[in-house]
Amino acid sequence: MFSDPAVAPFSLSLKDLPWWIDWDNSKCTLCGKCTAVCPVHAIELGVFRRRKVQTPLNFSAQPSQETSLYYGIRQKTDPASACIGCAMCSMVCPNDAIIPRRSDEADKLRYHVDQGGSPRNRGGRRNVSESLLDRIKFIRISMLTDPALDAGRHEFELKTLLGRVLPPEENFRRMKEREWIPPIREIYPLIIGSMSFGALSPNMWEGLQLGVAYLNEELKMPVRICTGEGGCPPRLLRSRFLKYVILQIASGYFGWDEIIHAIPHMKEDPCAVEIKYGQGAKPGDGGLLMWYKVNKLISAIRGVPMGVSLPSPPTHQTKYSIEESVAKMIQSMSMAWGFRVPVYPKISGTSTAAAVLNNLSRNPYASGLSIDGEDGGTGAAYNVSMNHMGHPIASNLRDCYLNLVKIGRQNEIPLFAGGGIGKNGNLAANAAALIMLGASGVQIGKYIMQAAAGCVGSESDRCNICNIGRCPKGITSQDPRLYRRLDVDLVARRVVDVYLSFDTELKKIVAPLGRSTTLPIGMSDALGINDPAVAERLDIKYVV
Amino acid sequence: MCRLFAITSETPLSPMRALEALDVMREGHDGSGVGLFMRDLGGPFEYMKEAPILSGIFTETGIKRLDDFMMEIGFLTKYRLSIHISEAPPPGIPQRDVYLIRAYDYPKSWNRLSAREKYARLLILRLELQEMGMAENDMIVFSFWPDVIMIKEIGDPLSVAEHLQIDRAEIQAGVIMAQGRQNTNYAIDLYACHPFFLEGYSTMTNGENTAFVPIKEYLISREFHGYRGYQSDSEVFTHILHYTIAKLGLEIECYKHIVTPLKDEDIDVHPDAVLLKHLKHTCRRLIIDGPNCVIGSLPDHSLFMVQDSKKLRPGVVGGRPGVFAFSSEICGLDAVIPDRDRSKDFQPMHLDTAIVGPDRQEVKICSQTQPLPLFH
The missing domain is CATH 3.30.70.20 (Alpha-Beta Plaits)
Known part of the structure; x- marks a missing residue:
């Protein structure tokens, strides 16, 4: 120099x-x-x-x-x-x-990352570590007037329902008339959210699937995993393990040629079909798999050429309105499996979520709604989308739930919440808070990458290069030299560890509240926070 | 924990019998209040089974407003049992002007209405009167229904009974439910006192309802005007009973399947597995988590008792043909029906519904694992 x-x-x-x-x-x-x-x-x-x-x-x-x-x-x-x-x-x-x-x-790097005029693109989450969910406390402890339960010795029923639940009167009428009753799945309330084959490495995907299969088959925990938009390996589609899988279809329809052709050969129906209209990390933007990661395997499963970036459109291009994109698509997907499989949309957190929900509530085939808040993670997105776009999950979910309560449909359309759950490691507490705010279950992605595979990414902008295929742990890479670092069996073992410890912690939360026979969905009287504005907004107690 | 006592007898009894049982169990309640529910009435009311009876507490101005209101609609007093208290109440019992039990003749214009329509209107009128009373603080209305009397007051049960001179020939009933209150609120609202009543269905409970908020929200959102109130978390038990039978058209045997459904593995081997699974899913928001013992009365004069599925409150049923009682404690039973076969006393457990039908001949025990009668 x-x-x-x-x-x-x-x-x-x-x-x-x-x-x-x-x-x-x-x-x-x-x-x-x-x-x-x-x-x-x-x-x-x-x-x-x-x-x-x-x-x-x-x-x-x-x-x-x-x-x-x-x-x-x-x-x-x-x-x-x-x-x-x-x-x-x-x-x-x-x-x-x-x-x-x-x-x-x-x-000062942040001012110069756009060399060549291309703004920063990365993986991970919104780079803010604070979490409102962490601040919510569980305050209704059963003391003397009703004894607290023993989390270690009592029996707990912590399953939730995924699917359209009819009002009892209508359900019995249809039973008598032998009419169609929407399919319902009894599942564990902690779902491994949509991370595609492509966004994740083959080893990571296999490890997650293996862990989920073990939880179901050996431990009888009905844990479900969503594929994300990237198709599904043909052998899994034709295996009995498909029933543990939620197939996602999104605006790129990647992998759906393979899925549709596999339908006649399926031994089991999938758990559900998730139609992705948005995600919390990059709301209003489509999925993105950058060219680095589109190798031979990925291109085969997705039905696309190798080495090209795969940006899904922000919306389903063949649909031009909510009636089209929600009603008809849900009906089409339901029909593909003979109306035996729940079909629900996933949207990013938004102030228009209630409007979507209102529409869904009038759609007889809609089986639920998944809302992904602003803290949701992703494999690739523009930094500006991740840091500044989206709606916090807590108030979005709460508004939707209270809206359902108002119209009396809180038991009919289950809400699933995602985005930043367990962001600071408090998985069970965050999940329980959302359930008591009205969620029927929660979805996690980043947390399971961190806990099961040792993802080092964080909200202090550490690593976060999932997008370029050079994940140093081999979690989000398609390069065999990198992903062979990841031991499939060890990932599976950690998935099982995570679920078992989550289960214990969830019981440690609900047992002192005196709840065990059913998941305390909407038990908002148990929640408190030391911020009067938040308490008022979420309709929970203000405690100091 | 509150103490409960209910009795069903072929020959109408004075409610004092039930209050004596509560007094025997007084270690279990703090004398902070008492609630009485009576149906299948004897005395003068025996000859006016169809006449709706209004029960409540009124101030002098409240009575005037009530009379104006009822006359406006066309209700005429058929029989009146006003308890005017001249002397000051004993310590712990508030000063009231009038405890009213009044039977009415329906307005002539109602003659063309079906019984169902009449009952629906009675409910609306009761709710309207309650609201009027809350606005001016001059009326508390407990029930307005044929062949039903309800009395509730703050204070020790026996002192209240003496003060109100309840032990009188005019007040007798074949079905009596009584609760001695163990107060867990600072201010006692009489609308929070058991038993609760809705369109012929009544229940009383002890214990706490930890799933209260979601259940309450669900009931309110059924858009039935009777599902309101909820000053007590136990009021939902009455409304769930009403919903089960009056709205869903199910039998009493299904009530327990709604509030405490079987575990999935037990449903799988149940003869009515499909129905029970649907019931569990569709009525999921009505599942209780205890600890609760619920005693209830049905329009056909049956009495029943169910427990929650896990934490269980004490409860026993026993008696002899002609008279049976449900009690929080065996000493309550002993006090009122000492000459029964004690070996046949039954304490309902987590799967049981104990029912004594209108014939009062036996205690019928339904286990949730048995087939449901309705569908076989």
Whole structure:
């Protein structure tokens, strides 16, 4: 480098970067593992010059200098190679000689990531770590007037219903007249939400499916997993395990050619069909699988060419109105399986959710509504969509639920909530809060990636490169060199761990509230928060 | 925990019998209130079974407003039992002007109406009177129904009975339900006192209803004007009973299947599995979580008792042909029907509904695992 280099407007120093590599020369063995593992090539072998000046104490000798070289790790400062803080370098270092540290002020990189005029695109969630759900407390503890239950010894019925539940009068009438009664699934209220084959690596997908199958077959927990928009491997479509799977169809219809052709060969009906109209991470935007990840396998399953980006349109292009896109599509999908499979839409949190719900309530085939709040995660989206678009889940869900209560249909159309559940690790507490606000169940994505596969992404903008296929844990990569890092069986084991511990924690919440025979959906008298405005907005108690 | 006592007898009894039973169980209630429900009436009311009877507490101005209101509609007093209290009440019982039990003749214009239409109008009138009373604080109306009397008051049950001179020939009934209240609220609202009544169905409960809010919301959203009130979390038990029988057309045996459905694995092996599964799904919002013991009375003069499915409150039924009683404690039974075969006393458990029918000959026990009679 010149001693007086030309400084471009976008020249960055280490100080300008969000993550600094802290490298300890005295510990480093120069093994090179850190530079090899770095997913963004933020560090490289550096050759450093060191000059030593020796000045003798007596005047007879002349001062001298000695120049030497040493080798080490150099952090790059160009925006394309900025450290993402994933800390894989630290993980592979045999001597703990290297670790990324967060810079001490807001970075300047954010002003320069749009090189070439392309705004930042990333994976992960909204980069805000606070969570309203974490602040909700469970305050109606059964004391003396009614004894609390024993979470460890009592029996609990924590299942929920997915499907259109008719009013009792209408249900009995149809039973007598032998008319069609909408299908209902009894499922566990914690659903693994839609993450596509393509967004996730084959190993991750297989690990999740394996864990879900084990939970169902061995532990009798009716856990369900949604495919996301990316189709479904043909063998799974033709297996008995399909009943644990919710098939998602979205505006790109990826993989649906394969699914439709597999229908005659299906041994079991799928659990349900989810029609995705939106997602919380990028509301009003379509799905996106970037070209890096569209390899031979993915292109075969999705029925698309290799190596091209796959942006789904923001809306279903063949539909031009809510009547078209909701009513007809739900009816068509129901018909495809002989009206034996619940079909429900998934939307992103929005102030228009109640209007969608009102429409659904008049559609006899609509089996529920899934709402994904602003804190939902994604494999790829524009940073601006993730950070600034969308509606918080709590009030959106609550409004919808109270709307159903008002029209007396709270038992008919189950609401499922997603987006930021367990964002700070409080999975059961967040899920229980949403259930008591009115959700019939919750959907998680990011949490299961973090807990079951060790995803290192966070809301302090750590890693978050799911979009480019270089996931250092192999969770969201289609590169076999990366995803072979992920042990399928260990992922499955962790899925089971997560569900078992969630189950215990959920019981630890509902038992002291005196509830065990049914999931306490809408039990809002149990909830409190130390913010009067929030309490009023959610119609729960204000407690200090 | 409140104490409950209900009795059904071929020969009409004084409600004092039930209150004596409550007094025996007084360790279990704090004397903060008493509620009485009576039907299949004896005394003068025996000869006016079809006449709607209004029960309530009124101020002097309330009575005047009531008279104006009823005359306007065309109701004429057929029989009046006004308890005017001249002396000051004993400590713990509030001063009231009039405790009213009044039977009416229907307005002439109602003659062409069917019984069903008449009953529907009676409910509307009761609710209207309740609202009028709440607005001016001058009337508390408990029931307005043929062959039914209800009395509720704050205070120790026996003291209330003495104060109101309940032990009189005019007040006798074949079916009596009584509750001694263990108060868990600071202010006692008489509308929060058991038993509760709606269109011929009445229940009283002890324990707490932890699923109250979702159940209440569901009932209110049924858009039936009778589903309102809910000053007590136990009022929903009456309304669920009403919903089960009057709205869904099911039998009493189904009530327990609604409030405490069987576990899924038990439903799977039940002869009526399909029906029960549908019932569990469609009536999911009416599932209770206890702890509750519910005693109820049906329009056909049956009495029944059910428990929640897990936490169970004490409850026993026993008696002899002609007279049976349901009681929170055995000592209550002993006090009122000492000459019964105690080996036949039955304490309903988590699956049972104990019913004594209008013939008062036996206690019928229905287990939830048995086939439902309605469908076989």
